[in-house]
Amino acid sequence: MSNKADPSRDETEAARPVEGKKTIPIRTVADIVTARQGGRELALQSGFSETESTLIATIISELARNIVLYAQSGEIILEKTGPNDNHRGVIIISRDHGPGIPDVQRALVGGYSTSGGLGLGLCGVRRMVDEFYIDTGTEKGTTVTAKKWLQ
Amino acid sequence: MEVPILKQRNYLIASVQAVLTDQDLVNLRDRLVAQVGRFRSVGVILDVTGLDVMDSFSVRTLRDMAHMIRLRGADTVIVGIQPEVAFSMVQLGLSLEGVPTALDLEEGLAYLDARPKRSVARKLNEQ
Numbered sequence: 405m406s407n408k409a410d411p412s413r414d415e416t417e418a419a420r421p422v423e424g425k426k427t428i429p430i431r432t433v434a435d436i437v438t439a440r441q442g443g444r445e446l447a448l449q450s451g452f453s454e455t456e457s458t459l460i461a462t463i464i465s466e467l468a469r470n471i472v473l474y475a476q477s478g479e480i481i482l483e484k485t486g487p488n489d490n491h492r493g494v495i496i497i498s499r500d501h502g503p504g505i506p507d508v509q510r511a512l513v514g515g516y517s518t519s520g521g522l523g524l525g526l527c528g529v530r531r532m533v534d535e536f537y538i539d540t541g542t543e544k545g546t547t548v549t550a551k552k553w554l555q
Numbered sequence: 556m557e558v559p560i561l562k563q564r565n566y567l568i569a570s571v572q573a574v575l576t577d578q579d580l581v582n583l584r585d586r587l588v589a590q591v592g593r594f595r596s597v598g599v600i601l602d603v604t605g606l607d608v609m610d611s612f613s614v615r616t617l618r619d620m621a622h623m624i625r626l627r628g629a630d631t632v633i634v635g636i637q638p639e640v641a642f643s644m645v646q647l648g649l650s651l652e653g654v655p656t657a658l659d660l661e662e663g664l665a666y667l668d669a670r671p672k673r674s675v676a677r678k679l680n681e682q
């Protein structure tokens with residue numbers, strides 16, 4: 405039996421039993437698939453259409469891949485919005501302790517094409533979500549928070 | 556998961572039936588580029604119906620694959636992009652840049668069949 409069955413035993417933030425919250429450790433390319441599938445599931449449960457859920461899964465795929473490519477390991481946290489949020493929807497947090505993004509502005513440009521940026525897919529992600537925050541530094545790694553509201 | 560590659564006339568057909576990791580996709584690319592030579596194929600159809608998402612990595616890998624296959628003397632057509640995947644690709648600004656696409660396997664075969672025969676074209680040029 406896994407001790408996951410009793411979440412109260414685990415004191416870490418990740419394992420706290422918040423309804424609809426999932427933390428997916430990202431270390432390998434297979435974890436990218438796990439994260440985006442989890443995201444699609446959560447999006448469908450939250451009332452997003454099949455099309456919007458695919459878009460959300462694609463966004464998660466981009467964020468998770470950046471972790472594997474640039475930070476080796478990290479996590480994707482998926483949750484439904486809570487009472488403090490003004491909208492219903494999903495929140496995607498990508499967190500790693502990698503080297504950070506040296507030129508965030510450049511990583512975020514690209515307009516309509518991915519070729520203009522650093523190839524992180526971040527410009528596309530930012531354009532497609534309703535709220536987007538990025539916190540990055542050489543000491544602290546990178547945390548990207550993306551929120552997508554139900555229309 | 557290894558994607559099966561079928562030989563049909565002088566075409567290769569690869570159908571993605573399940574979700575692929577980045578590594579699976581790179582393996583598929585390398586196998587197709589190699590098998591074009593082994594089977595002396597002039598066309599490749601990649602059916603991506605089973606792909607759950609097409610993100611910047613998959614799009615880039617497929618684009619590279621088509622270009623590599625082109626350099627080996629064969630044409631690639633990608634078929635089976637699902638409506639929601641097409642929607643996400645357009646929203647995220649991802650483009651297959653000149654790689655031909657068709658609705659499904661049948662249309663993909665029709666596309667390859669409709670190309671001018673290369674040996675004929677060569678003969679015409681020599682005249």
